[in-house]
Amino acid sequence: MSELLLNHLAGRPQAGTGAGTALFDPVLGTELARVDAGGLDLAGGFAFARAEGGRALRALTYAQRGALLAAVVKVLQANRDRYDEISTANSGTVKNDTAIDVDGGIYTLGTYAKMGETLGDRRHLLDGEAARLGKDPAFQSQHVLVPARGVALFINAFNFPGWGLWEKAGPALLSGVPVIVKPATATAWLTQQMVQDVNAAGILPPGALSVVCGSSAGLLDQLQPFDVVSFTGSAETAAIIRSHPAIARGSVRVNIEADSINSALLLRGEAAGSEAFDLLAKEVAREMTQKSGQKCTAIRRVFVPEALYAQAAEAIAARLAKTTVGNPRNDSVRMGALVSRAQLSAVRAGLEELKQHAEVLHDGASHALVDADPAVACCVGPTLLGARNPDASPQVHDLEVFGPVATLMPYRDLAHGLALVRRGQGSLVASLYGSDAGSLGATALELADSHGRVHVVSPDVAVLHTGHGNVMPQSLHGGPGRAGGGEELGGVRALNFYHRRAAVQAATPVLSQLN
Template sequence: MSVFLRNYLGGQWQPESRTAHALVNPVSGEALAFAGGPAENLAAAYEFARNAGGSALRAMSYGQRAAILADVMKVLQANRDTYYDISIANSGTTKADSAVDIEGALYTLGYYAKLGATLGDVHTLGDGTSTVLSKDGLFQSQHVYAPVRGLALFINAFNFPAWGLWEKAAPALLSGVPVVIKPATVTAWLTHRMVEDVVNAGVLPPGALSIVCGSSAGLLDPLQPFDVLSFTGSADTAAKIRSHDAVTRHSVRVNIEADSVNSALLGPDAVPGSEAFDLYVKELVREMTTKSGQRCTAIRRALVPAAQFDAVAEAVAAKLSGITVGNPRNDTVRMGSLVSREQYDAVHTGIEKLAGEAQLLVDGRNSALVDADPALAACVAPTLLGLRDGASGTTVHEHEVFGPVSTLIGYRDADEAVALAHRGQGSLVASIFSADHAWLARAGAELAGSHGRVNLVSPDVGKTQTGHGNVMPQSIHGGPGRAGGGEELGGLRSLGFYHRRSALQASATTLDALGPLGSL
């Protein structure tokens, strides 16, 4: 029997829609589940979330809400085997790549549960100490953070149906803000199942967690001034969101994560045979192949000294030759499929576009597949392009191909390497591999202004560094410019998006009556 992903709004499951969109196995083309058309009674459902869910959450202390996050994590842990089955079937990922999504979600939830517990039994967060406003010192000003008195609407991308939900929902719920999630329909099954399990477990108050799995039509229309909106996806859709009345008229706060042409720099000192060189090659191959390159943080531009261009190309090609692609249920397969044939077509089109400017060094478009029909499967083997003179390129610095595709780009000197990284016009992440600590620090500081995160890898941290593409909840995730200008995670910093800062001006005695204040 096929699964129908019903919307959960207003504290209840809505009926199956007459309009159905099939979610398929991207390897076999088999229909797995169905999602419906537009959600019903959105305005009333949003009011229920604000009033019932928001009131119940705000009545709790930060420590109590942290305990709820721990309960949510326990529910998800108890069902993790089912999540792996859904991920492998619907996203076409191997078990190892499914873990990036599922275990990443669990780790992030656990992290915020523990971090929230450190805030203890407080209901108000302070921002700094009080400031004297009167000559006698009695009338003072204390800045505080108050949870927004609305809901948080999350519109997510297809590549992380598990982590994409919980990396946003964990800090929102910890802040006392109810959540409405709209996952990308093509891989919504995993998100839906997680929400269903949490709802059935009854660990969250009614209205705290809702989901829309079908059409996004009218999704933004009922938003009100105290709501917040977080979007992960294309820059084109982000532009439409920013121009919506909810944003322009109601000043709904928006967080955007859009396209990103991330780069990885090989330092001038990293010659073949050096540890930094080997670490760089290993990282590039990992980023090209993990989740079939479908990560917003993946390396799209591999910047290397012109003198080492051929050596890097040969080393990467040798490693890529050992990557088997095909059906993720086959134990010999190292890399599964893209999420859909539509994405398959987009990647092929993108490769052609890059090939108009760069040379194809490893062409994976027609590689043999393991246990998969190339006429049906959305599989593309890793593809490496090359441009020896990086400064001469334009497309390679501006166009992102969301798949197992990267372009090797040569640079003349260290200054040009940094300049080429900046040509991404704002990225989520850049990484630099070198044994020269002084240059790493200098280059990292120069790249910080155009990147949300800079991963500096020297041989002494080669085994312990968390990876170019891995988003850790302790560090912020987001980036300026074309990357969307947004910011998520970063420990307690993420709570700032779900709070409003206000100045309480009063007698020092009145301010003392607030009781102990937590701190971001």
């Protein structure tokens, strides 16, 4: 039997009491490790985090907590090669895709470390200016933000075990709130290793950072009114979390990032082969193949003027045809595996359903696997579908295949194109491609109500833009409607979730002491 990975709870490493759930290499099929949370004293672990971890963090200033994050960054950088090995083995990712997860997480954490320096030697934040409550300015109201006196529970998805931890934990720890993370079981090894390394270094106060690997049973039962929950995953699981008795009873604050059928839209006025046209084709192909399409921000629907449908299909397919698929340990491979047999089955089933309503423009089955056994490896080639009548194909707007799959669709005019984009019922990101600044700006505002982020790509930023699916800590991550209605990151905005806002009504001299 393989190694049983340790949980970290109540300030110490702890083993579960069961045999554990196996983690596998999705390319080779070999067992890598086991995780188990059976027999853990969850109530005691949550209480320790609140009492010990929370008290110690709140005693520090933002600058001091930022310095702790900076020290954590150094630990993660020192162990970078080990994380690459784990990601290759447990997630089946090529080196460039591992960098998005590992280096992206480190960069995000470093951004919040620097933010701590900016916030300085304070333990609370002011929210706006003091406001008069009457004609006499001697008695006023000042809104303040103070750290939540609870624990932040993270229930994370399988696709970003590194970045998914730190994009949440960075703002939480900087805010002074202790963290308990429950990573998705299939890829829990990287999260567990990172937490283990940080806690072994003794940087954070005991109880500030915990990880529970394996079953999530009983975790939500431990929540109390001043705790917060951040979840990334399916809309079905999100509904269960929102309705959990402990959350409903205590009005526990919840942030959800759920399903998202993201879009890319090429504006009218562009010709086949124009720079904006080529930028669209390049970005769609990259988003389909990066992380094997296993990104919540990946492009799922592509909209082009109907006169360019055939040319766009040809341009995107030509780029996809160059993608080598297989074992990420082979330097010639550009796209690795899906993370598990369960995901492989889900992608295959979803793809077959979409094929009933769309034509195949590029068949993923045409990609022979490199250095991998098709009977064992969880690999699929990128597939581009086409729906010539998107108004009559609701499935392409409703079904997300969480893999290297996207659907190309034509639109008649801009109003029609925007209506089609909105059929996704809210998403994390939509990207626009064109060369006219006025049209791009106006269209971005038209889409802003139904997307957390609008990524605009024009020729003047061809080599500067950060990518449709790349989540930057300076910008908002989240989206309305189907995407979950949550908000993460966005610079200092991320701290709002981990603070409580209150109004202090007092004499002006008293309010001056809050500065």
